[in-house]
Amino acid sequence: xxxxxxxxxxxxxxxxxxxxxxxxxxxxxxxxxxxxxxxxxxxxxxxxxxxxxxxxxxxxxxxxxxxxxxxxxxxxxxxxxxxxxxxxxxxxxxxxxxxxxxxxxxxxxxxxxxxxxxxxxxxxxxxxxxxxxxxxxxxxxxxxxxxxxxxxxxxxxxxxxxxxxxxxxxxxxxxxxxxxxxxxxxxxxxxxxxxxxxxxxxxxxxxxxxxxxxxxxxxxxxxxxxxxxxxxxxxxxxxxxxxxxxxxxxxxxxxxxxxxxxxxxxxxxxxxxxxxxxxxxxxxxxxxxxxxxxxxxxxxxxxxxxxxxxxxxxxxxxxxxx
Amino acid sequence: xxxxxxxxxxxxxxxxxxxxxxxxxxxxxxxxxxxxxxxxxxxxxxxxxxxxxxxxxxxxxxxxxxxxxxxxxxxxxxxxxxxxxxxxxxxxxxxxxxxxxxxxxxxxxxxxxxxxxxxxxxxxxxxxxxxxxxxxxxxxxxxxxxxxxxxxxxxxxxxxxxxxxxxxxxxxxxxxxxxxxxxxx
Numbered sequence: 001x002x003x004x005x006x007x008x009x010x011x012x013x014x015x016x017x018x019x020x021x022x023x024x025x026x027x028x029x030x031x032x033x034x035x036x037x038x039x040x041x042x043x044x045x046x047x048x049x050x051x052x053x054x055x056x057x058x059x060x061x062x063x064x065x066x067x068x069x070x071x072x073x074x075x076x077x078x079x080x081x082x083x084x085x086x087x088x089x090x091x092x093x094x095x096x097x098x099x100x101x102x103x104x105x106x107x108x109x110x111x112x113x114x115x116x117x118x119x120x121x122x123x124x125x126x127x128x129x130x131x132x133x134x135x136x137x138x139x140x141x142x143x144x145x146x147x148x149x150x151x152x153x154x155x156x157x158x159x160x161x162x163x164x165x166x167x168x169x170x171x172x173x174x175x176x177x178x179x180x181x182x183x184x185x186x187x188x189x190x191x192x193x194x195x196x197x198x199x200x201x202x203x204x205x206x207x208x209x210x211x212x213x214x215x216x217x218x219x220x221x222x223x224x225x226x227x228x229x230x231x232x233x234x235x236x237x238x239x240x241x242x243x244x245x246x247x248x249x250x251x252x253x254x255x256x257x258x259x260x261x262x263x264x265x266x267x268x269x270x271x272x273x274x275x276x277x278x279x280x281x282x283x284x285x286x287x288x289x290x291x292x293x294x295x296x297x298x299x300x301x302x303x304x305x306x307x308x309x310x311x312x313x314x315x316x317x318x319x320x321x322x
Numbered sequence: 323x324x325x326x327x328x329x330x331x332x333x334x335x336x337x338x339x340x341x342x343x344x345x346x347x348x349x350x351x352x353x354x355x356x357x358x359x360x361x362x363x364x365x366x367x368x369x370x371x372x373x374x375x376x377x378x379x380x381x382x383x384x385x386x387x388x389x390x391x392x393x394x395x396x397x398x399x400x401x402x403x404x405x406x407x408x409x410x411x412x413x414x415x416x417x418x419x420x421x422x423x424x425x426x427x428x429x430x431x432x433x434x435x436x437x438x439x440x441x442x443x444x445x446x447x448x449x450x451x452x453x454x455x456x457x458x459x460x461x462x463x464x465x466x467x468x469x470x471x472x473x474x475x476x477x478x479x480x481x482x483x484x485x486x487x488x489x490x491x492x493x494x495x496x497x498x499x500x501x502x503x504x505x506x507x
Contacts, residue, residue, distance in 0.1 A: 028394070028411040037447040040397040070397075300411075 010135035030293035066295035140173030155182035163222030188212035343475030348379035361389035368430030389418035420449030435467035
């Protein structure tokens with residue numbers, strides 16, 4: 001089976017083999033970004049639409065840079081300027097986008113399953129850039145890539161994910177990807193933010209941060225959405241920070257060489273103290289850089305499938321060696 | 323893609339033959355290196371092994387070790403994705419300043435010229451070499467692009483249904499040899 005995939009909708013159900021393919025490729029693509037000429041001609045003629053129905057700056061920029069470093073053309077379509085505000089349905093908008101003949105649509109949407117819906121109705125390859133609280137597969141991949149760069153193999157790695165698990169697509173994609181790769185995932189958060197029956201996904205759940213990070217190789221802090229503050233989910237920022245915030249003292253429970261991750265944007269002083277965020281243990285900025293490499297790998301693989309599926313023939317053995 | 327069965331047709335070189343050809347290439351490159359600073363860049367994957375053999379030879383001759391690098395041309399191919407089963411990208415590593423250097427591209431077999439075309443594009447993204455030279459072990463003809471080798475171990479006439487393989491022990495071959503296979507349709 002070729003390790004290419006038509007769409008990237010989520011890490012749930014993505015095989016170990018496919019994950020390794022993306023992660024290995026990303027390493028070579030990161031090297032492209034480190035060259036003086038940060039561009040290769042690989043996806044010349046491929047059009048990528050960045051269809052962002054929910055606000056996002058960093059993910060959109062990351063995909064845009066990734067596409068451009070592969071020489072693809074990008075079109076940005078964001079909700080604030082779009083006809084979706086005027087009442088057009090998602091599918092109608094997508095059909096209109098298809099008139100631009102894009103090869104890949106990268107979609108961010110607040111509704112879980114929006115990328116899946118699109119994948120059933122349009123010809124283009126669909127890449128999920130975050131659908132509600134469901135999945136954010138490229139974030140999961142870049143997190144796994146960053147862990148792999150620091151810790152070698154993911155097999156047996158102890159990863160603590162702390163925060164609002166219930167509303168976090170980042171947590172969900174990481175849980176699916178990491179458990180497939182054999183890592184041991186512990187999640188921690190206020191009970192109101194732990195989805196029921198989470199253990200079914202093969203993780204252990206804690207309503208305190210300490211047991212989750214004790215002896216961990218990786219501590220991943222999730223962003224607390226301030227708009228949820230003061231709701232019934234948890235009492236106050238101070239209270240959350242005291243119980244679930246990561247500071248230098250709590251971090252001592254983790255392995256001495258543990259790394260600290262955060263998908264951004266950070267609430268300094270809430271889920272993570274500034275001294276931890278800026279310490280040598282923090283790999284938060286590396287995550288951003290690795291995001292470009294992983295997204296290059298994803299765009300490359302979805303394109304590969306795309307063109308392969310055209311049934312175009314080539315002379316076996318011609319061009320490149322035996 | 324259907325499995326292609328290959329049948330061995332003829333042997334072009336045995337282990338001694340390979341060694342002799344590598345020696346010849348190394349001598350020619352040494353003569354060039356005495357005039358200009360050179361960097362040896364092997365094209366993944368066969369060219370990488372061959373470049374390493376040539377470097378060993380140069381060292382055995384007591385020459386100062388030239389710069390070396392490896393180049394993967396997957397991202398620069400013109401047939402990328404077309405019937406490609408595994409779009410594997412291998413390591414590219416050019417750890418020396420390309421500008422001002424005579425870069426010697428090394429590949430095992432020169433055939434259509436498309437690989438070399440891609441390698442030229444890839445290489446100039448790293449800088450502006452003073453010159454680019456091409457060294458190959460076997461030139462099997464049937465060029466599709468106007469590309470020629472500066473130094474070659476041997477030339478052989480082939481037909482398109484044949485495949486020329488340079489089998490080296492570092493690629494898990496039992497012994498070094500160069501063999502012509504033919505597709506058994």
